[in-house]
Amino acid sequence: xxWSKYLIPTAKEVPKDAVVASHVLMIxxxxxxxxxxxxxxxxxxxxxxxxxxxxxxxxEMNRAGAVExxxxxxxxxxLWQETGRTAAMGxxxxxxxxxxxxxxxxxxxxxxxxxxxxxxxxxIARAYLNSYKQLPINLYQIQxxxxxxxxxxxxxxxxxxxxxxxxxxxxxxxxxxNEGYQAMYDAYCRIFGRCxxxxxxxxxxxxxxxxxxxxxxxxxxxxxxxxxxATENGDYAANTERATCAPVPQDNSEMLPLEExxxxxxxxxxxxTAFLNKRPEQMIKTLIYVGYRSDAQxxxxxxxxxxxxxxxxxxxxVAKGLPQMSFNFVVLVxxxxxxxxxxxxxxxxxxxxxxxxxxxxxxxxxxxxxxxGAKVGFAGPHTLSKSGVPFRLxxxxxxxxxxxxxxxxxxxxxxxxxxNPVRDFPLETRAGSPCHVTIADIRNVVDGDLSPSGSxxxxxxxxxxxxxxxFKLGTKYSDSLKAHYLDKNGKSHALIMGCYGIxxxxxxxSAIEAHHDEAGIIWPMSIAPFxxxxxxxxxxxxxxxxxxxxxxxxxxxxxxxxxxxDRDERAGFKFKxxxxxxxxxRITVGKKALAEGVVxxxxxxxxxxxxxxxxxxxxxxRMIVSEEVSRLSR
Ligand code: ATP
Ligand code: MG
Numbered sequence: 158x159x160w161s162k163y164l165i166p167t168a169k170e171v172p173k174d175a176v177v178a179s180h181v182l183m184i185x186x187x188x189x190x191x192x193x194x195x196x197x198x199x200x201x202x203x204x205x206x207x208x209x210x211x212x213x214x215x216x217e218m219n220r221a222g223a224v225e226x227x228x229x230x231x232x233x234x235x236l237w238q239e240t241g242r243t244a245a246m247g248x249x250x251x252x253x254x255x256x257x258x259x260x261x262x263x264x265x266x267x268x269x270x271x272x273x274x275x276x277x278x279x280x281i282a283r284a285y286l287n288s289y290k291q292l293p294i295n296l297y298q299i300q301x302x303x304x305x306x307x308x309x310x311x312x313x314x315x316x317x318x319x320x321x322x323x324x325x326x327x328x329x330x331x332x333x334x335n336e337g338y339q340a341m342y343d344a345y346c347r348i349f350g351r352c353x354x355x356x357x358x359x360x361x362x363x364x365x366x367x368x369x370x371x372x373x374x375x376x377x378x379x380x381x382x383x384x385x386x387a388t389e390n391g392d393y394a395a396n397t398e399r400a401t402c403a404p405v406p407q408d409n410s411e412m413l414p415l416e417e418x419x420x421x422x423x424x425x426x427x428x429x430t431a432f433l434n435k436r437p438e439q440m441i442k443t444l445i446y447v448g449y450r451s452d453a454q455x456x457x458x459x460x461x462x463x464x465x466x467x468x469x470x471x472x473x474x475v476a477k478g479l480p481q482m483s484f485n486f487v488v489l490v491x492x493x494x495x496x497x498x499x500x501x502x503x504x505x506x507x508x509x510x511x512x513x514x515x516x517x518x519x520x521x522x523x524x525x526x527x528x529x530g531a532k533v534g535f536a537g538p539h540t541l542s543k544s545g546v547p548f549r550l551x552x553x554x555x556x557x558x559x560x561x562x563x564x565x566x567x568x569x570x571x572x573x574x575x576x577n578p579v580r581d582f583p584l585e586t587r588a589g590s591p592c593h594v595t596i597a598d599i600r601n602v603v604d605g606d607l608s609p610s611g612s613x614x615x616x617x618x619x620x621x622x623x624x625x626x627x628f629k630l631g632t633k634y635s636d637s638l639k640a641h642y643l644d645k646n647g648k649s650h651a652l653i654m655g656c657y658g659i660x661x662x663x664x665x666x667s668a669i670e671a672h673h674d675e676a677g678i679i680w681p682m683s684i685a686p687f688x689x690x691x692x693x694x695x696x697x698x699x700x701x702x703x704x705x706x707x708x709x710x711x712x713x714x715x716x717x718x719x720x721x722x723d724r725d726e727r728a729g730f731k732f733k734x735x736x737x738x739x740x741x742x743r744i745t746v747g748k749k750a751l752a753e754g755v756v757x758x759x760x761x762x763x764x765x766x767x768x769x770x771x772x773x774x775x776x777x778x779r780m781i782v783s784e785e786v787s788r789l790s791r
Contacts, residue, residue: 158687160722164201166190167734177380179666180312182678186738188686195309195317202738203665205686205718207320210664211299213351213683214322221344223295223324228277230301234267236276240637246272248305270303275634275656278325282652283640289329292642292652293337297324299661311380313662314622320661328653329644338629341657345374345625351789352664353681355671356624359385359394362499374625374659378670381622386602390614398499401598402606402616408560413575415539420572424534426492429572433563440492441556441564441576443536445525448484448505451514456480484509485528485548486517487592489538489556494600501551504597508549529567537565537573538582547591550583557584557596622667625659672762678739679761682785687720689778690740692731694747696723704756704771705746711775717782736761742781744774 166187175181183189188203199207215225234252237243243250251270255263271277278296286294302321309316326337342358349356354376361373373396375385386400387393395401423429426437450456460479486505490496498517506515522533528546529536538550556562557578566573578584586594608614632651635641641649665684672679682688689712693705705721712719720740722731728747735743745757755768758777769777 158720160720161724163720165734165738166200167737174310175312177311177314177378177670178673179314179380179669182669182673182737182739183312183666186678188738189313195306195315197313197316197318202686206665206680206684207661209684209686210352210661211320211322214348214659214661214664215299217344217348217351218297218322218324220347221295221340223297223326223341223344225298226281226296227298228271228274228281228300230271230303232269232271232277234269236280236638237269240276240279240634242276243269248307251303251305271300272302272304273321273658274298274300274323275325275630275654276638279634279638279640279652279654282325282327282635282654283638286327286640286652287642289642289644292327292329293333295324295326295337295341297322297657311666313666314380315382316662319663322659322661324657326655326657328655329642329650331653334629334653334655338627338655341627341655342372345627345657345659347790348659349374349376349624349664350791352684353668353672353789354624354664357385357387357394359387359396360399361396361626362398370629372627373623374627375619375621376624376667376671377619377621378667379620380670381620383621383623385619385621386606386616387619388608388610388612388614388616390608390612392610392612392614393608393616397601397618398497400602400616401609402602403609403611403613405555405558407558410560412577412580413561415573415575415577415581417566417568417571417573419570420535421570423570423572429563430492433572433574435563435574437492439559439561439563441538441559441562442490442492442494443538443565444488444490444496445520445528445536446486446488446501446505446517447520447524448486448509448512448515448517450480450482450512451516453482456482481512484512484515485520485524485546486551487528487536487538487541487548488551488553488599490553490600491555491559494553494555494603496599497601500597501599504551504595504599505549508551508593508595529565531565531567531571532569535565535567535569535571537567537576539564539573539576540567541582542590542592543567545591547593549593549595551599552578552584552594552596553599554596555600622663622670623660624663624667625657627657628655630654630656673739676733677737680739680741681789682741682782683789685739685741686718687740688718688782689742689744690720690722690735690738691744691746692722692735694728694731694745696725698748700751701746701748704751708744708746708756708771708774712778715775715779717775717779741785742778744778746771 168185171181171184189197192198249272253265253268255266299322303318306317328334356374356376358372358374361371384397386397423432505517509515525533528544561575563574564576583594604618606616635651640652669678691705693701695701709721741761743759756771756774758767
């Protein structure tokens with residue numbers, strides 16, 4: 158490709174909202190252009206890199222035995238209603254608009270744009286995967302996804318339209334699912350390795366099967382929106398949504414007498430710690446939540462129906478009590494810790510088996526005042542039971558080992574100091590008490606917490622971007638869509654499924670996040686739009702152009718991806734553009750060097766310049782390219 162006949166609109170200026178490196182450099186390097194918020198065109202250079210990522214992904218999926226197909230972007234909404242995901246997806250699921258508003262007769266009324274493809278692929282499985290003999294099988298595609306992301310940002314890292322490789326595996330046993338999952342996990346490692354990404358895998362929020370049923374593949378970058386907790390010695394990594402740590406050891410200081418202190422209008426941890434001269438880790442935060450049954454509406458409707466029927470049969474019927482709809486929770490975490498809503502919801506559900514799918518929300522003022530007998534901001538665990546209002550007390554492990562803590566006194570404008578677990582509030586449920594107690598890990602890990610493996614290695618928090626996600630789904634979709642197979646004995650079962658996603662655009666942008674400098678992109682060889690750039694410094698000099706052309710033709714013939722900068726521009730300008738677009742190898746052909754019988758070979762990631770005769774340059778480039786590609790494949 159000759160630069161003068163190509164389209165590489167490099168630019169000095171970038172839009173104000175471009176702050177992260179990949180966004181800035183992809184715009185400046187002429188790789189992408191924004192068409193609307195979260196919607197990008199890929200210009201020739203950007204598209205070449207994306208296609209290279211795609212090729213690696215496809216090769217590794219095929220190598221892992223997955224089978225490629227292609228599913229439509231337009232889906233009938235009924236399929237999504239069958240799995241209940243129209244509600245779960247909310248505004249992320251984009252719907253077509255009928256020509257006349259609310260015209261249910263218009264096909265558009267019933268059509269959505271696929272944000273992911275579990276539904277249509279399970280529809281195929283339902284039709285064709287009917288026997289254990291066909292299992293296991295992994296079906297994948299590389300297809301555009303549409304998501305109504307509320308806040309698209311950071312260039313192509315979070316967009317409303319993007320390219321995903323999504324794979325779905327089907328199995329007849331959990332062992333087979335585990336094998337299929339591991340095969341995808343290994344394929345992902347090879348894909349990210351070959352793309353030159355400094356990635357790591359971490360445990361992610363697990364799905365319906367539980368256990369370590371899900372892993373995310375992360376690239377560390379400040380541009381990321383996820384935070385992973387990873388130990389220094391590498392023995393543990395998890396998304397902070399899920400991460401745990403070693404228990405905090407018991408503080409054995411002497412217990413001091415509990416005192417109440419007047420703290421007028423001081424409600425926040427900052428105000429109280431400053432006033433009491435304490436550190437946040439010496440405080441207990443007391444948070445009050447209400448948990449609601451997720452099926453409350455259904456329960457109420459059923460109860461109403463039963464009541465109507467009973468009243469019709471016997472007008473003097475006395476209504477029986479409804480099941481309890483909401484539950485109070487008092488939650489204790491250390492002043493320097495934050496509640497982890499995922500963990501809290503899980504624990505709250507497990508201690509409230511009578512209320513399926515419990516969801517917790519912070520309590521309103523009235524509930525707090527009723528429970529504590531004080532204005533908001535003065536709640537504490539001791540004396541709480543006095544109100545007689547039943548509640549579940551969930552104590553974070555780090556609070557259970559504290560000594561002489563400060564917290565609210567359940568009295569407006571007062572805090573208590575020297576509050577001690579067991580002595581001043583229970584760590585076990587006591588007979589006759591309105592308070593049911595659980596000690597659990599319900600907080601986010603913090604930097605410096607120790608590995609849950611017991612190795613003592615400290616945890617560090619890292620901002621990162623999720624480039625891939627592997628997931629054991631179980632029978633969630635095959636149950637709701639009735640995708641069943643017959644086993645050896647002719648018995649019918651729901652297919653057991655896994656799903657595996659990779660964001661191709663994110664791989665490309667993360668590679669730039671990981672590999673760039675002040676001057677521009679430094680592409681890994683494997684996904685660089687071109688492997689080598691020949692810069693003809695004086696294109697009007699015949700000898701220069703003849704040498705550059707010969708090199709270009711030789712490399713092209715040897716299947717090296719080569720770009721020739723034949724523009725009649727100043728050397729400095731061309732070098733700046735070369736650094737910006739980041740092609741890994743650069744051969745400079747200039748009058749002066751040619752007079753010495755050489756051209757200059759330079760790697761984008763090094764300052765060293767190698768001088769060599771023009772007829773040796775092609776061979777040398779081929780060697781470096783193949784060494785680099787095989788290094789990344791290892
Ligand atoms: P996130 O938490 O970042 O929103 P997700 O968990 O919703 O992502 P998945 O449904 O697991 O994403 O999709 C699989 C992969 O698709 C992700 O690992 C990511 O690489 C990519 N991806 C997801 N959403 C986007 C997006 N809005 N823009 C670009 N790539 C995306
Ligand atoms: Mg994900």
